[in-house]
Amino acid sequence: MFKDLAKRGKTTTGWFYGFKLHLIINDKGEILAFQITPGNISDVSVLESLSKGIFGKLFGDKGYISSKLGEKFLKKGL
Secondary structure, eight states, rough: OOOOOOEEEEEEEEEEEEEEEEEEEHHHHHHHHEEETTTTHHHHHHHHHTTOOOSSSOOGGGOOHHHHHHHHHHHOOH
């Protein structure tokens, strides 16, 4: 059904075929933003669009780390 949309991706635990779900939640577990991408899309590439309108502190795993993006977020107060 999704053969033209799903892609092969790699995580720290190995290869997979499918999609990634990116979520931003608050301290109460409420979803503030989400995005679904094919498996071959880099996590850091969706972070800027995903975090529009978000303020405060932002935590994530190492797939979302980028020094260039980190500096940009610090300037925005995030």
